[in-house]
Amino acid sequence: MTARLTWPQVLAWRMRRQLLEPIGKSSVPEVVRRLCGVQAQVASSAELAIRVRRQASRRGEVARALSEGRLIKTWAMRGTLHLLTPEDGGAVLSLMASGRTWELPSWERYFGMTSKHWDAFRPAVREALDGKVLTRDELITAVVAQRGLSHIGDALRSGWGTLLKPLAWQGDLVFGPNRGTRVTFVLPKAASSRWAGVLEPDEAAPIVIVGYLGAYGPATIDNFRNWLSRGRVSAKQIRVWFKALGARIAEIEVEGERRYVLAKDLDELASSKPTTAVRLLPGFDQYVLGPGTEDGHIVPAKRRAAVSKTAGWIAPIVVARGSVKGTWEVDGDRLRVAWFKESGAPPRGKLGTEIERLSVILGRDLRPEVKIV
Numbered sequence: 373m374t375a376r377l378t379w380p381q382v383l384a385w386r387m388r389r390q391l392l393e394p395i396g397k398s399s400v401p402e403v404v405r406r407l408c409g410v411q412a413q414v415a416s417s418a419e420l421a422i423r424v425r426r427q428a429s430r431r432g433e434v435a436r437a438l439s440e441g442r443l444i445k446t447w448a449m450r451g452t453l454h455l456l457t458p459e460d461g462g463a464v465l466s467l468m469a470s471g472r473t474w475e476l477p478s479w480e481r482y483f484g485m486t487s488k489h490w491d492a493f494r495p496a497v498r499e500a501l502d503g504k505v506l507t508r509d510e511l512i513t514a515v516v517a518q519r520g521l522s523h524i525g526d527a528l529r530s531g532w533g534t535l536l537k538p539l540a541w542q543g544d545l546v547f548g549p550n551r552g553t554r555v556t557f558v559l560p561k562a563a564s565s566r567w568a569g570v571l572e573p574d575e576a577a578p579i580v581i582v583g584y585l586g587a588y589g590p591a592t593i594d595n596f597r598n599w600l601s602r603g604r605v606s607a608k609q610i611r612v613w614f615k616a617l618g619a620r621i622a623e624i625e626v627e628g629e630r631r632y633v634l635a636k637d638l639d640e641l642a643s644s645k646p647t648t649a650v651r652l653l654p655g656f657d658q659y660v661l662g663p664g665t666e667d668g669h670i671v672p673a674k675r676r677a678a679v680s681k682t683a684g685w686i687a688p689i690v691v692a693r694g695s696v697k698g699t700w701e702v703d704g705d706r707l708r709v710a711w712f713k714e715s716g717a718p719p720r721g722k723l724g725t726e727i728e729r730l731s732v733i734l735g736r737d738l739r740p741e742v743k744i745v
Contacts, residue, residue, distance in 0.1 A: 374623065374624060374625050375622070375624040375625070375638055375641075375642065376624070376625045376626075377590070377624060377625070377626045377627075377641055377642065378626070378627060379626060379627055379669055379694075380646035380647075380693070380694065381641060381642070381644040381645070381646065382590055382626055382641065382644075382669075382694075383646075383647065383669070383670075383693065383694020383695060384644045384645060384646050384647040384694055385637075385640065385641050385644040386587070386588065386589075386659075386694065387647050387649060387651075387691075387694055388644070389406070389586060389587050390406070390407065390425070390587055390658065390659060390662075391403060391406060391425035391426075392424075392425060392649065392651050392653075392659070392691070393647050393649040393651070395424075395425060395426065395427050396425050396426060396427070397426070397427055397428075398425070398426065400422055400426075400433050400434060400437045400442070400443070401437060401442045401443055401457050403422045403425050403426065404422065404443060404455050404456065404457055405457045405459075405460060405583075406586075406587060407421075407587055407658045407662070408464070408580070408583045408584055408587055408588075408658075408662075409448055409449060409454040409455060409456045409461075409464065409658075410422060410454060410455045410658060411449075411452055411453070411454055411656045411658070411661060412445055412453045412454055412455045413452060413453045413656065414655060414656060415434070416654075417654040417655045417656045417657075417688075418434060418455055418656070419431075419433070419434045420654040420733070420734075421653065421654050421656070421657050421658060422434060423733050424651065424652070424653060424654070424729075424730070424733065429733065431735070434455065438455075438549070438563075439549065441458060441563060441564030441565055441566055442457070442458075442564070442566070443455050443456065443457060443458070443564075444456055444457075444458050444461055444546045444547075444560065444563050444564055444567070445546060445547040446461070446465070446540045446545070446546040446547060446560075447533060447536070447537040447540040447541070448461070448464055448465060448468060448540070448541075449464060449468065449599060449600055449601070450599075450600070450601060450602045450604075451468075451537050451602075451604070453547075457566075458560070458563070458564035458566040458567040458568065459566055459568050460568070460579065460583070461567075461568075462543060462560075462567070462568050462569050462570040462571055462576070463571055463575075463576035463579040463580050464576070464580050464600070465540065465541045465542070465543060465570050466541075466570045466571045466572065466573050466575075466576035467573055467576055467577060467580055467600060467601070467605060468541040468600070468601060468604065468605070469538070469541035469542050469570065469573075470573040470605060470609070471601055471604035471605040471606070473538070473604050474490065474538040475487070475490075483524060483527050483534075483535060484523055484524070485524065485535070488520070489520060489521065489524070490538075492518060492519075492520055492521060493515065493521060493524070493535075493539075494539060494542070494544055496514070496515050496518045496521060497511065497515060497536075497539055497544055497545060498544055498545075498559065499514075500514035500515060501544075501545060501557060501558060501559045501562075502559065503562075504558075505548045505549070505551075505556045505557075505558050505562075506556060506557055506558075507551055507554045507555070507556050507557075508528075508529070508554070508555060508556075508557070509529075509554075511528075511557055512525055512528045512529060515528065516528075536557075541570075542570060543560055543569060543570035544559075544560075545557045545558065545559065545560070546558060546559075546560045546563045547563075548562075548563060574613075574616070577613035577616070578613070578616070578617060578620075580600070581596065581613060581614065581617060581621075582617075582620065582634060584596055584599065584600075584662070585621065585632060585633060585634045585637075586634055586637065587658075587662060588662035588663055589631070589632065589633040589634060589637065590624055590626055590631035590632060590633045590641070591631055591632060591633075591663065592629075592630075592631055592632070593607060593610055593611060593614060593632070594607070595662075595663050595664060595667065596610060596614075597610050598664045598666070599661065599662055599663070599664060614632065619635060620634065620635055620636075621633065621634055621635060622634075622635045622638060624638070624641075646693065646694075647693060647694055648692075648693060648719075648722075649691075649692070649693075649722075650690070650691070650692045650719055650722040650723055650725075650726050651690075651691045651692075651726060652688065652689075652690060652691075652700055652707075652726050652727065652730050653688065653689050653690075653691055654688050655685070655686050655687055655688045656686045657686070657688075657689060659689070659691060660679065660686065660689060660696065661686065665679055665680040665686070669695065670695055670696060671695075671696045672695070672696065672712070672714070674714075675696065675712055678699055678710070678712075678745075679696060679699065687699045687701075688700050688701060690709060690711065690723075692715070692719060692722075696712075697711060697712055697715040697718075698710050698711040698712050698715070698718075698745075702734075702736075702738065705736070705737060705738060705739055706738065706739050706740075706741050707727050707730070707731075707738040707739070707740055707741065708741045708742075708743065709723060709740065709741065709742045709743065710743055710745045711742055711743065711744050711745065712745060713744045713745060718742050718744070720740075720742065723740060723742065724740055727740045
C-alpha cells in the first residue's frame with residue numbers, strides 16, 4: 373500500500389532535516405554534508421547559510437574549515453561553485469563528470485577542443501599544479517605553453533571557468549586559498565588530506581541520491597536531476613540509478629503527487645506535525661535550491677520571479693510554515709521584509725525574534741521593517 377502524506381508534514385520534516393527547526397548543533401562540515409553541499413559563488417551567503425543552521429557560530433568558520441581541509445571548494449552541481457566535504461565531494465563530482473558534456477560537438481565548435489586536446493589538457497593542468505598553488509593566470513601560462521594548447525588561453529581566462537569545470541568534476545583541481553583578491557587552484561589531495569577521490573558513477577550514485585533524499589525528499593527524479601545537473605546528466609541514467617537502490621527507497625504519494633523517499637524515513641515523515649517556525653535564510657539557500665525554485669510547493673509559482681531573479685540571482689527568503697512567504701534585504705540598520713500578501717497576516721512576533729537572531733549572527737543591530745507586497 374502506498375503511503376500518503378500531506379505537504380505540511382513534508383515541509384516540517386524538511387525543516388527538521390535541514391537543521392532549521394530545531395536549529396542544529398552540527399559542526400560546519402556536518403551542516404555541509406547534511407545539505408549535500410552549499411552553493412558558494414557568494415561567500416558571505418554560503419557562510420550565512422551554515423551559520424543560521426547552528427545554535428552557536430562564529431564569523432570566519434567556513435574559511436577555517438577550508439584552511440584545515442575539512443571542506444573543499446570547487447565547481448560542482450549545475451556547474452556552480454560549492455562547498456563540499458572532501459570525504460563525500462568526489463561522489464557528486466563523479467555524477468557531474470558522467471554526463472561528459474565537454475565531449476559534445478558544440479564544445480569542440482566553440483572552444484576548438486577535440487578529444488586529443490582534452491587528453492593533453494588534463495595532464496598539463498595536473499602537472500602544473502603538482503606541489504604548487506597557482507593563480508588562474510599562472511595556471512593558464514603553464515597550460516598554453518604546452519604544445520597544441522595555445523589556442524585556449526582566452527577561454528581559460530573567462531570568469532565562468534567553463535573549460536576548467538570538467539577538470540574539477542574529474543578531480544583534477546579545486547580552489548585553493550585566495551591570494552589577495554585572486555583565486556588560486558590546487559590539486560584536491562593538496563587541499564585536504566581527507567580527499568577520498570572521485571568514485572565510479574555507479575558507486576557514487578547511491579551516496580548522492582541517499583544524501584539528497586535525506587535532505588530534500590520526498591522528491592521526483594526531475595527534482596534530483598535539476599538539482600544535480602540541469603540536464604547535463606540524462607534522465608534515463610538517473611532512473612537507472614534510482615532503480616538500483618531497490619528497497620532502500622520507496623515511492624509515496626504527497627497530496628496526489630508520486631515522489632521518492634528513503635524507506636527508513638517513512639515513519640518519521642508520517643509522524644511529522646506541521647511547523648509554525650519562521651526563518652530568514654540567505655540568498656542562494658539550499659532550502660530552495662534543493663527542490664528547485666520551479667517547485668511550487670516551496671516557491672509559489674506567481675512569486676518565482678521575486679525569488680529567482682535575473683542572471684541566476686537567488687534572493688534571501690522568508691520561510692514560514694515550510695514555504696517561502698517573502699523576501700528580505702538589509703539596508704543600513706534596517707532589515708526590510710517583503711511579505712507576500714497572499715500569505716495572510718505576517719507573524720510579526722516570530723519575525724522579530726528571527727531578526728534578533730540574525731542580528732546576533734551578523735553582529736549588527738537590525739531594526740525590522742515589514743511591507744506587504
